[in-house]
Amino acid sequence: MASDPTRFVIIGNGAAGTYAAEQLRKDDAAAEIVMIDDEKYTLYNRVNFEEKTVSIEPGSGLGYDKLLIATGGRPNPLRVPGSDNAPYLFNFQYFDETKAMVARIPESKIAVVLGGSFIGYELTEAFAFRKLETHWLQRGPWFLRRSLDEPGGKVVSLLAADAGVHLHYEESIEKLERQNGQLKVQGSKGFTATADLVGVGLGLTMNIDIFKGTALQTKVGVLTNEFLETNVPDVWAAGDVAEFYDVVSQRHHRMGTWDNSLNHGRHVAKNMLGAKQPYVEVPTYASGMFNSNISVMGVTTEEEPDAESLYEVEYDARNYKRLFFLGDKLVGAILIGKMKGRKKVLELISSRTPVEERQKVFELLAMPEVPAKPAAAE
Ligand SMILES: Cc1cc2nc3c(=O)[nH]c(=O)nc-3n(C[C@H](O)[C@H](O)[C@H](O)COP(=O)(O)OP(=O)(O)OC[C@H]3O[C@@H](n4cnc5c(N)ncnc54)[C@H](O)[C@@H]3O)c2cc1C
Structure with a gap:
């Protein structure tokens, strides 16, 4: 007789939850996938890790075999006189x-x-x-x-x-x-x-209130190891809410980016299906910056105030580069304006290549990019 399909319950249908569901369906056609989200309606939402249930309404209990927490965060409101229900x-x-x-x-x-x-x-x-x-x-x-x-x-x-x-x-x-x-x-x-x-x-406050008083370890977000597993068996976390152990920077941190949530979602689905692979990505954030661009890669002084840094700037051309080092390793960088060298920065960070002369990294970034394929002979 065929055994019951595994029931995966996902709390949160943002990027992390949605990409996790997509990957689970792709890799396990028989899986039962239940997604819960509170975008429009307020839910009474508690989790009982001993009984492996989540409650959607008072008295209801939905059992899970494997649970993904992808609850993201909510924006911190402005609290000043006159801000309550202020129009516009x-x-x-x-x-x-x-x-x-x-x-x-x-x-x-x-x-x-x-x-x-x-x-x-x-x-x-x-x-x-x-x-x-x-x-x-x-x-x-x-x-x-x-x-x-x-x-x-x-x-x-x-x-x-x-x-x-x-x-x-x-x-x-x-x-x-x-x-x-x-x-x-x-x-x-x-x-x-x-x-x-x-x-x-x-800024954001992470949606972890429903786990208060449970055995789940939280800090700013939900703490996980490099496999995006929490301390509670059969419970994972992904996306903005996951405060995960990052093997590249060798520390716990959270990333509030679309790419990270998407990659977490896909990755955690595979681990929930048994892969047990560490999540290895250099965290990156890229955005427009008025009529220019900004790219933040790896760890900066925001997460690691003791990181040492070097910068190069061209005010007239609106170009700026800052490199962050811990010991002899390049751990992060910020580029504004020209994005040249971004790929090399990512390679240096992820390979943890020892850097003997920090200033030389700027020279490396300024060198022409190596084409992906050699040009065909005439
Ligand atoms: C305006 C804006 C602009 C952005 N611009 C960029 C950008 O340019 N580049 C970039 O990389 N990133 C950007 N981001 C960040 C990026 O969008 C987020 O990092 C990403 O969407 C987070 O996805 P997530 O799935 O982790 O969480 P979320 O998208 O926050 O999804 C979490 C879901 O869980 C639900 N939920 C929470 N608690 C419960 C509960 N108790 N029960 C049921 N459901 C619950 C929430 O309602 C929500 O739907 C931007 C974000 C915003 C808001």
């Missing part, structure tokens, strides 16, 4: 918010954004690109202050100014007031504006 104040996480912003833009002239990381940047670019008078407030002295140094921050400032953005560093929002269908914004250091739109990117 947006985080940037859910599709409904995006639709509401898009609907508001044609009737808007002035936008204020708070946030010195990628969501803040994306909102700023979106408003500036649509020709709104855009004020970008950042609590730090420059963009991505934990990973970029002052010259790198200056290159971002130049790119933002080129795009017509008004920059306000070491400034935050202290108060919001409704005023004739707009929001009066009071800054902490004297900034004021009457805005049609206010966007905020203040």
Whole structure:
């Protein structure tokens, strides 16, 4: 008699959960796959690891053989006087918010954004690109202050100014007031504006609340080993919420990127089916940066404040490179502007090749890329 199919339960249908489900179906046609998500409806959602069940409603219990936690994070809200239920104040996480912003833009002239990381940047670019008078407030002295140094921050400032953005560093929002269908914004250091739109990117809080009081080990996210296994048998974690042991940088960390979530999803599915392979990828984040590009690879001073670094900058051309070293290993890099050398950086990081002269890495990056195939003889 055929045995019952294995039941895989996945909590979260973002990139990690969805790509895991796709891979499970591909590799195990008979698997029973149940996905649970709370995008539209609030769920009573508890997990009982001893009984191997998740509860979707009070009193209900859905059994699992193998469980994947892919619950991601939620944006930290702006909490200042006047922010509760303020109209035209947006985080940037859910599709409904995006639709509401898009609907508001044609009737808007002035936008204020708070946030010195990628969501803040994306909102700023979106408003500036649509020709709104855009004020970008950042609590730090420059963009991505934990990973970029002052010259790198200056290159971002130049790119933002080129795009017509008004920059306000070491400034935050202290108060919001409704005023004739707009929001009066009071800054902490004297900034004021009457805005049609206010966007905020203040980081994420991981969705781990439902595991409180259980045996599952959590820190900022859900802790896993290099196989994306948690400390609880038959339970894995993937995507933004996974605080995984990274064999490349040899430390635990979390990545909030699409590529990481997608790769985690595919990888964890194979391990849930029994492969037991370590996840080996150099973490990368690539984004537009106004009319240029930024790429963050590996570990930077954000995760490893003691990493030593070198930089090269060309302000006029808006190009910048910063390399991060731990001992004789290149562990990370940030490129703004020209992306030349990105592949070599990734190779050096993943191969953990000892670097004798750090400055020479810049020369290596400037060398022509080796073509993938030799040119055919004439
Ligand atoms: C505006 C924006 C722009 C971005 N831009 C980029 C970019 O340019 N490049 C890049 O690499 N990355 C970018 N990212 C990040 C990238 O989108 C995320 O890293 C990725 O989508 C995370 O996927 P995930 O599956 O781990 O989590 P999520 O997509 O957060 O999915 C988690 C799901 O789990 C559900 N959930 C949570 N708790 C429960 C529960 N208790 N019960 C049931 N369901 C639950 C949530 O509702 C959600 O649907 C951006 C993110 C945002 C918000």
